[in-house]
Amino acid sequence: MLTRRISHWLSTGAAGLLTATMAVVVAAPDARSAAADDEACRPDGLYRTPGVSVPYCTVYDTAGREKMGADHTRRIIGYFTSWRTGRNGAPAYLVNQIPWQKVTHINYAFAHVDGGNRISVGNPGAADNPATNMTWPGVAGAEMDPALPYTGHFNLLNKYKKQNPGVRTLISVGGWAETGGFIDDSGNRVDSGGFYRMTTTGTNTVNTAGINTFADSVVTFLRTYGFDGVDIDYEYPTSNNKAGNPLDFAQADAKRAGLNASYQVLMRTLREKLDRAAATDGKHYLLTVAAPASGWLLRGMESYQALQYLDYVNAMSYDLHGAWNHFVGPNAALYDNGDDAELAAGGVYGAYSGIGYLNTDWAYHYFRGALPSGRVNIGVPYYTRGWQGVTGGTNGLWGRAALPDQTKCPAGTGSSIGSTTPCGNGAVGIDNLWHDLDTAGNEVPGGANPMWHAKNLQAGVTGDYLTGYGLTPATDPADRISGSYTRNYSAALVAPWLWNAEKKVFLSTEDDQSLAAKADYVTAKGLGGVMIWELAGDYAYDSAKGQYGMGDTLTTLLYDRLKAAPAYGARKAGITMPTRTLDVAVGMGGFALGDNNYPINPELRLTNNTGAPIPAGAQLEFDYPTTTPATLSQQSGWALTTVTTGHTGSNVGGLKGDHNRVRLTVPAAIAPGSYAEVTLNYQLPISGPANFTLAFGGQTYALTGDWARGGEVVTPSPSPSGSVPPGGSTCTAPAWSAATAYSGGATVSHAGRTWNAKWWTQGETPGSATVWADQGACTGSPAPTTSPTPTGSPSPTGGSCAAPAWAAGTAYPGGAVVSHGGHRWTARWWTQQDVPGTNSQGVWTDNGPC
Template identity: 60%
Template sequence: MVAALTLAMGVLIPAIAQSAEDHAACRPDGLYLQANVSVPYCNAYDNAGREKMGGNDRRVIGYFASWRNGSDGTPKYLVPNIPWGKVTHLNYAFAHVDGSNKVSVGNAGPNNPSIGMEWPGVPGAEMDPSLPYKGHFNLLNKYKKTYPNVKTMISVGGWAETGGYFNDQGVRVNDGGFYTLADDQNKINTFADSAVAFIRQYGFNGVDIDYEYATSAPKAGNPLDFTVSEPRRARLMTGYVNLMRTLREKLNAASAADGKYYLLTAAVSASGWILRGSESYQVTQYLDYANVMTYDLHGAWNKFVGPNAALYDDGTDSEMKNWNMYSTYGQGYLNTDWAYHYFRGSMPAGRINLGVPFYTRGWKSVTGGTNGLWGESALADQTKCPKGTGPDVGSTVPCGDGAIGIDNLWHDKNTQGAEEPAGANPMWHAKNLDEGITPDYLAAYGLDPATDPDDRVTGDYQRYYSSSLGSPWLWNAQKKVYLSTEDEQSLAAKADYIAAKGIGGVMFWELSGDYSFNAAKGQYEMGDTLVTTLYNKLNKAGPYGNTKSNAAVPADQLNVGISLSGYAVGDANYPINPELKITNNSTTTIPGGAVFDFDYASTAPCDMSQQSGWTLTNGPCGHTGNNNTGGLKGDFQHAKLTLPSWQSIAPGASAAVKIVYKLPVSTPSNWKVTFGGKSYSLSADYPRGSGTTNPTSNPTGPTTGPTTPPTTTPPTTTPPTGGNCTNPSWDRAKVYNGGNLVSWKGHNWRAKWWTQGEEPGTTGQWGVWEDKGAC
């Protein structure tokens, strides 16, 4: 660490604005602690482990879509259109994995919107001539000079480019993308190194991985990827973990080298079906935060007509009823509240952001339901279902009859170039439908009201709102069209939910779907109404939740690892039945009869069990009941797991137990072990701060009785030379905090702040180690 010099009273003195001791305190609770790397956490986090966001209390994260650049004749959404003062982070969508397993946005050129395109005559879109590239990247860095607290992330992947990429000619290369990359650690290393080089080159604050999806669920993700994803389903999660761990470590190393902190985030699924195949989502420890895609929860891929992004389940979801979710498990899983609690099971609330859509989803030919809600809409000819739905994937549930034409403005195209019926519209178009406005932009999207009845605004689009779901929709009774929407009321309700629960913030897809009213034209167009609603609610909502546990945890810690493995693949993974392995990395034997307490997400019923001769009891239960109307009642279910009296776990040894639960949970957390009358937290949780303590003896027998005071784990390095050196010998692998004393090479040394791997006697007068004299 190089200290700056400050002039004080005419003398140059070292100015240590943020000591390394602060960096240990600044690391967020539960974030992976990497050995031998001095990560400058305090550059991004305060001393409570909360992200610094220029005075904003919660995150407002917008995805910026590179293809809304006007080159196809549709309305543009450019960097100057971003409401810079109302966002905290921007995710650029998308970069991809190229044929060399590197992060790429293609080759530079005037048609490349990321690094080559220009927009002459557009106010605010003038290029910064000091930068060696053009396009959106140039403008992002130009505007960051005015808004330095806004962080930009390069998002890699996405639905269309998880398993392949679009080349410079716009042709998709189906080379496997993340699916094949994660098969090979050498490829992962290449990718991670390129990610570091990419963000350094283009001025990004970190990397956002949008891998859709690392799951063993059959036929999940983009149908174009099935040929590569299906044969690998059993190992996709393992590869994803390796990928994210490597990225975390490479970004940490770059952070230490550059003296600036680089973020690693991910877009993560909200679907209980996908998450059941995602094991225990073992990547949460590597993420600064998770952006939960709490949308696309219902859509025309099946016949069940319901909300795109409901906040709550109210016990009426027709898809949940079809699968007997309420009667069997007591809760439905296609809602924002359930998905939040899934990740809350292993992460602090503040390291989670909830996703909201700035677009619609919808069906036509809807029958039944209440004003369309929970009705049905099955495509009449099931042989014509879109790829990846209905009979195409062997589903027993018919595909839906998705809305088209005027009700599907942002229509995707299939590989034959035909419209994918989905009811996908930006919210500004939905607002025009709501008010019966025929806008002037229809021709730009290929619609022709004069010749095609499907392209006309006909009938009355009536807005409805369910307070029990937290979801609005439009219902056209004449056309039998249902469009699930978002607006100020629903986003205010979600923002209130985020604020009340201490959640980190909100993420939205995507900026160009927001709306404002153009009074001169008498129509809604791209704007910032929804972003403003979110920002005003969250800007001063108070500090977010920064701890994994809602209760106090033992101050003393044992170096014990927890892992879950052995998950069955796909639909065979029920009930969910992994092996939980406890690995004792401490110097102390954990005796028979030791009790392991832990929390697991309230997304599963409070009835976890075991099959290995241990004792497992549940309670207190955070949520019970026959549904989750109004949200899950608590964050956690609690369990106690007792090591059999005849079994102990020696230093370096492991013990395993098969556990059983019925709905998906992320990795159980908030562990403690009790024996010898004392309780210890576990290093597996990566609690804030650093270092572990161990009992000085190895108690056996009952878990009650006298408490043995913990001491710091003895060092293992060569003892110092010299005389009266009674302090512990310096250990290169050990973390030291300010005030810690060591002896090394015949001298005593005192740490001034947090340090690791810096040898006493080599750090200089202003360095971390203070020479306390010969010994």
């Protein structure tokens, strides 16, 4: 059964999360530091829930680094799967087999979203529920802790955690098989919609009620079963059609336009509810995700704005090549070598200055754009992927292996989704031990094997476990070893593989040489650590049987390689940032959907919550990651210059620096409570941007939108040259002319209002053509890209509330302006039902009386 692709058989049996006999266990609050001391432990860049004193110091030190023990300066996170119980005849991998002293975190895979939008592992009291109601009599080390009101894996996780208190456990929700549905008690898949339905309505708006229900249930679940946090494995909230599990396409594709917005609300809601629970329980709860690493998937996830809410991200830097297409390549290369056949065929190298995006180094740098290096963990696979019938390439590498009959492509690949890229000819039988089953119960070709089986193939040993996985070597030639499996290694890619020349089979592997190089990379780059999918794929040699089986050889290598590593990187910025900070929110939006999102040209918005104007001519600087060529530009009339370039040219051997930095000149004053937008242009996906500074009046300030540690929020002194005039209606921008051609960013006046061109235009009348962005009534001051409000707020001398009245049922994006209680208010971020002036979240900025 294949790693991330298998449907496990836990299900939702009862409407409620827990049976009545399950006692809710809430940790008694420990003595903890005062709020100021807790803030000293907050990781750099981590979102701060307003009005809540979060006990960060229970998990982090005063540098904002996670405390994991003297011999664990870097994370070693292992996924433990629910389905390897031994009940089906295949080898078991139980909690007692985990190398507890060599890991720092264990992610239990998987829980799911049930039909009531709650987290679930099925009916806790159902017979043989592996999580809560299964035992393993006679297995040494798998004896239950009788003090707990449940058995199963959860009992053993808590039993061993008591013996290893430095290890943290997280419940992982979703996965490939249970992002959009779940398996019920009878073993049938329920197409419930899962994350897609829980987060997003049928009209592609945010399902606030569903998200709140889910987040509340997560808090209860963690308290009940003793978990230290939740890991969201949502595959995938991307705007790209036909992404993720083909069984989810009907649910997901209909909601693509709303998935990014709802994902951000989901993660913010989880963060805030976990923080409130932490304040009550006296312990900080972790919030993490398993995130895609492919540039194609990430292009549809905007700038991954949800990263600010996470303790750390686990990059799924594997599954980068596989039999879903015919391009034969490594599962989890560390670097690009300039020869990736899939990227070359797509013209990627020529289009993006030689940068290839199907490798671990690119994925790390993507997330580095928004996070300190220590809040990024790279994924390593303890499993293989592979093809049969390979032609060309070097011992198969970068060859081709198309399925001979392209009318029979597996679901989600090739002709089954109308793609012109041929589906691959995945390896089968003896070369596909951990295979998936399709909806008809047939083997899905893919070359998926645990590393211990790959070691046996390499040694030419037929293991005694084959029948437990449904193989019948006595009667089926495909289930027998034939030919020789020769190990190959590319130092340029940091990728090993097995090549069977007789069978033309290519199996991409992970072994001690590649893993040692990745561990050294983690150390050198200051990364937080590694994430393993999955622990049961690790190997050890059984001399009595003369074969490899489940073990901890690779995990031990990681532990030995990382135990003396220096502390991980805890600062988001690579430059010295100012300590004086302005209350200015930063947001990215306006992304096109799916394949239309190229070139990538979102709007960067600055919202001024300082109480004083930001003058025209202010200098805005920020970093963006080197995952895109250093050619970022703008199309809104803001002068842009490059400050520093972190990388140029191809990324063979890795991207050289973390960030590129640019400077933009704000062309018009930004009044208090107002915002300014600039449209950016870049080619490959980025997270962030980050590390913003604003300079004017002889001072340089940081911005609160970065959630940096330390610093002092200040109000800038008024600047006469940048003040916004209190009244007047003179249009100072040139009058629009039908005969004039305007480039993107051009500013005109028309019908008493100022307008900004989004792109090149001629003959299209402002107010009737979407190319023109309405910047509001003329104020006597040119404002090429500033908008006091999108709703026509009253001038400062007015006495009535012209902004729309706040409504509890309306969802407001950041920057929205409303009136309430005789005052005008600006939303600092997305909000719904938070009452201006009375809520404790700080979402609404009071702009004064109408």
